[in-house]
Amino acid sequence: MRAATNAARLVTQILTGEVWPPLADRNGARPDADGNAFLLPGMGGVTLGVHCGDPATGYAADHLEPGLSIRHRDPRANMALQFLTCVGNTVRTASGEEGFVIGQHAYVLADLPEEALAEVTVGDPVTVVARGQGLRLTDHPALTVKNCSPELVERMPGGTRADGRLEVHVAATVPAEAVGAGAGMASEFANTDLMGAYAGLSEDLSLGLEGLRIGDFVAVEDADHRFGRGYRSGYVTIGVISTGHCMLHGHGPGPSSLITGPAEAFHIVRSPDANLEVIR
Numbered sequence: 001m002r003a004a005t006n007a008a009r010l011v012t013q014i015l016t017g018e019v020w021p022p023l024a025d026r027n028g029a030r031p032d033a034d035g036n037a038f039l040l041p042g043m044g045g046v047t048l049g050v051h052c053g054d055p056a057t058g059y060a061a062d063h064l065e066p067g068l069s070i071r072h073r074d075p076r077a078n079m080a081l082q083f084l085t086c087v088g089n090t091v092r093t094a095s096g097e098e099g100f101v102i103g104q105h106a107y108v109l110a111d112l113p114e115e116a117l118a119e120v121t122v123g124d125p126v127t128v129v130a131r132g133q134g135l136r137l138t139d140h141p142a143l144t145v146k147n148c149s150p151e152l153v154e155r156m157p158g159g160t161r162a163d164g165r166l167e168v169h170v171a172a173t174v175p176a177e178a179v180g181a182g183a184g185m186a187s188e189f190a191n192t193d194l195m196g197a198y199a200g201l202s203e204d205l206s207l208g209l210e211g212l213r214i215g216d217f218v219a220v221e222d223a224d225h226r227f228g229r230g231y232r233s234g235y236v237t238i239g240v241i242s243t244g245h246c247m248l249h250g251h252g253p254g255p256s257s258l259i260t261g262p263a264e265a266f267h268i269v270r271s272p273d274a275n276l277e278v279i280r
Helices: 075-084 150-155
Strands: 013-019 067-071 090-093 098-104 108-111 125-130 158-160 166-170 172-174 217-224 230-241 255-262 266-270
Touching (some): 013 075, 067 125, 098 230, 098 255, 108 125, 172 266, 230 266
Parallel strands (some): 166 266, 172 217
Antiparallel strands (some): 067 108, 090 125, 217 230
């Protein structure tokens, strides 16, 4: 993205965590949106076979977290991991495998090549090279950057236009009525789940979101994520889809927040290639 930033003034911190195990309770099954019981793999652990550019929907999974699900055992250190890690940051495993952060959920999520993921297991330590919180687009004071590494900003298509607006390319536009779980939370923590982004629904129920992919950049309409996540008419939040298929009502594939501000400060371009694959 051809936009001036304060990247030279940012600091880098080395954060640590570990691959957290998948968790369940003794009851096992949970209800889907229609009250039907299901028992499926989902959050936590090492999830193979799903990477940036792959479909976000259609899996036999519940709140799919692609790649590595990372957290710290100390609650306060875990909050630092959640708040300071940014999309695009480098992650390294104890075996020397390297990948990048794709977003936050209950865990920090990282994508690695399939052969690298196969070398990682639950409990393995993971290092995150955290840089990006405090990033500003210096020519766009109305816009607030969240959870976004400067390297990601540099590689995203678009940039500052002659009319002063920020051009951002997105794979999809998300209507305000699709926003589900995650509204009201801090925009540096977890992500926003999208209702309607379920495979196999009619167009009126899927809200046009069935084709979302992991890593897609999206524009969430009427969403102000400057100080938490809330509805505000005339605002837009740019996010990246970091989680996949979910069976629970009010949940679904969800974007981590990246850039937010008044809609008139953006020039949104729809592009099917607007995906985190740009940083591979």
